[in-house]
Amino acid sequence: MSAAGSDLLLLLFGVGGVLILASSIGFVLKQRLSPDGSNAVIENLNARINAWWIMVALIGIAFLAGRVGVVILFGFCSFAALREFVTLTNTRRADHWALACAFFIILPVQYYLVATEWYGLYSIFIPVYAFLFMPIMAVFRGDTERFLVRIAEVQWALMICVFCASHVPALLSLDIPGYEDRNVLLIAFLVIVVQLSDVLQYVWGKLFGKTKIAPRLSPSKTVEGFVGGVASATLIGAGLWWITPFSVLQAGLLAFTIAIMGFFGGLVMSAIKRDRGVKDWGHLIGGHGGLIDRLDSVVFSAPIFFHLVRFGWSLT
Amino acid sequence: MKALFARAVSVMIVVFARAVTAVRAIWPESGPPQGQCIYFANHSSHGDFILIWSVLPPWMRVRTRPVAGADYWLKSSLNRFIGCDVFAAVLIERDREKRLQDPIAVMSDALDAGSSLILFPEGTRNETEARLLPFRSGLYNLAMATRPDIPLVPVWIDNLNRVMPKGEIVPIPLICTVTFGEALIIAPDEAREIFLARATDALLALAPKPLGDGQ
Numbered sequence: 174m175s176a177a178g179s180d181l182l183l184l185l186f187g188v189g190g191v192l193i194l195a196s197s198i199g200f201v202l203k204q205r206l207s208p209d210g211s212n213a214v215i216e217n218l219n220a221r222i223n224a225w226w227i228m229v230a231l232i233g234i235a236f237l238a239g240r241v242g243v244v245i246l247f248g249f250c251s252f253a254a255l256r257e258f259v260t261l262t263n264t265r266r267a268d269h270w271a272l273a274c275a276f277f278i279i280l281p282v283q284y285y286l287v288a289t290e291w292y293g294l295y296s297i298f299i300p301v302y303a304f305l306f307m308p309i310m311a312v313f314r315g316d317t318e319r320f321l322v323r324i325a326e327v328q329w330a331l332m333i334c335v336f337c338a339s340h341v342p343a344l345l346s347l348d349i350p351g352y353e354d355r356n357v358l359l360i361a362f363l364v365i366v367v368q369l370s371d372v373l374q375y376v377w378g379k380l381f382g383k384t385k386i387a388p389r390l391s392p393s394k395t396v397e398g399f400v401g402g403v404a405s406a407t408l409i410g411a412g413l414w415w416i417t418p419f420s421v422l423q424a425g426l427l428a429f430t431i432a433i434m435g436f437f438g439g440l441v442m443s444a445i446k447r448d449r450g451v452k453d454w455g456h457l458i459g460g461h462g463g464l465i466d467r468l469d470s471v472v473f474s475a476p477i478f479f480h481l482v483r484f485g486w487s488l489t
Numbered sequence: 490m491k492a493l494f495a496r497a498v499s500v501m502i503v504v505f506a507r508a509v510t511a512v513r514a515i516w517p518e519s520g521p522p523q524g525q526c527i528y529f530a531n532h533s534s535h536g537d538f539i540l541i542w543s544v545l546p547p548w549m550r551v552r553t554r555p556v557a558g559a560d561y562w563l564k565s566s567l568n569r570f571i572g573c574d575v576f577a578a579v580l581i582e583r584d585r586e587k588r589l590q591d592p593i594a595v596m597s598d599a600l601d602a603g604s605s606l607i608l609f610p611e612g613t614r615n616e617t618e619a620r621l622l623p624f625r626s627g628l629y630n631l632a633m634a635t636r637p638d639i640p641l642v643p644v645w646i647d648n649l650n651r652v653m654p655k656g657e658i659v660p661i662p663l664i665c666t667v668t669f670g671e672a673l674i675i676a677p678d679e680a681r682e683i684f685l686a687r688a689t690d691a692l693l694a695l696a697p698k699p700l701g702d703g704q
Contacts, residue, residue, distance in 0.1 A: 252662070256511065260664040266654045273659040450698075455664055456513055 195222045220460025244342045248284040253464045254334035257455040262326040267316035290346035299336040337472040340479040347487040352418040366410045370432035374402030391443040406432040431474040438473025495574035503543045510665040514544035517671045526640040532609035533650035555607040558583045597635035624685045632675040640672030645695035668695040
């Protein structure tokens with residue numbers, strides 16, 4: 174087995190071990206505090222842990238299936254995320270063609286470009302071409318009511334749910350000397366750091382959280398959770414240097430950047446939810462809410478991580 | 490053979506509806522209705538009863554038949570196959586002048602055979618900005634004339650009109666919900682207007698509040 178393959182298996186076993194630990198803790202907490210299922214926090218914790226098993230299994234399978242598996246997995250994530258996002262927008266009948274185009278042409282084309290590693294096009298396809306052509310399609314119907322709001326919402330949805338999310342599989346196209354065939358581990362690094370940062374912010378917040386950090390946006394986020402979560406995610410990222418082309422210090426700095434972007438991504442997406450008057454983006458993932466509730470931190474950190482690594486380490 | 494094919498098509502339609510709309514049922518506190526009942530729902534799209542059908546547990550789905558206009562579902566052989574064979578629709582003739590069978594009699598035969606029904610009391614698809622069109626009398630007549638004890642379950646279908654507005658052929662993937670309310674029972678000698686107002690209110694009470702109100 175290649176070095177990348179054995180590192181990947183080691184990593185999956187490690188994540189599996191963490192999940193077994195989490196499930197055990199969840200089980201003990203349930204026995205002690207919520208034997209009849211009446212403690213909402215414990216029930217939600219266990220629902221979240223169970224959902225993590227499924228998400229890790231899906232990502233694991235995609236990783237082992239290689240490039241095509243990863244592109245398809247994130248393509249479907251983009252589809253579900255875009256569906257959640259557009260559901261909450263002000264679109265009208267006149268946007269029908271433009272929306273059909275977003276779902277059935279722009280999304281698949283973007284992922285096809287990522288799969289074929291055409292960096293020159295996938296990095297501008299949505300910000301330039303979709304940006305200009307979507308409002309043209311909408312204008313054909315002649316409905317001017319809230320026109321700017323509608324086209325801006327659709328463009329934003331595409332940028333967040335498709336363009337940003339597609340930078341996760343795009344990490345596979347970076348050409349880093351001495352790191353050939355190991356790029357999938359860059360995705361593992363990004364996803365593990367950003368998701369652990371979310372989880373640890375939640376854990377630190379539940380254990381020690383007192384001071385709300387953004388009470389109007391996200392009442393459950395605390396200063397203690399933020400500091401503890403970002404600091405521990407940074408340390409874990411530094412400790413994962415062996416799966417990356419980075420040094421320990423570089424891995425820690427990149428992990429810090431990812432965690433910070435992820436935190437603010439969560440805040441921005443919360444602000445949108447508050448504006449639309451909903452608590453969660455959807456109900457796709459038991460205990461977590463919608464897919465965007467889980468993906469918000471990833472989409473904000475992925476493009477920054479991609480470009481930092483591309484600028485600093487990649488030949489292409 | 491035809492029955493098997495119809496069953497395969499019905500599974501495909503349900504899978505497709507779920508893939509596009511990620512439809513989710515919201516049941517009342519008492520849970521899904523246990524026995525025979527009449528579901529009455531808002532109507533804005535041809536896909537309405539497919540969504541209700543998709544969220545019903547399979548054992549309830551096989552005993553639930555939509556009530557639909559014969560003029561539309563007998564129009565072509567494809568319509569006829571989907572309407573009669575796949576969904577086993579109870580077809581009623583809407584045109585008062587030309588019809589040969591009384592719709593109430595047709596529906597009550599289906600009830601007597603043990604089926605639950607899905608009924609759209611607005612009578613036609615709502616293409617206006619109003620949340621509901623005024624109810625026709627069918628629901629009242631059916632319950633009063635044949636089975637006054639049958640539970641009448643209000644069902645609000647949300648968002649499907651945005652997925653596929655009239656005249657469009659490509660559905661937009663958007664998340665839909667189907668909200669079931671507590672069953673109503675018609676009171677003995679309840680007046681028509683009073684009952685219809687009560688049923689309308691029960692249905693409107695299930696509609697989610699419009700987006701963007703903030704909190």
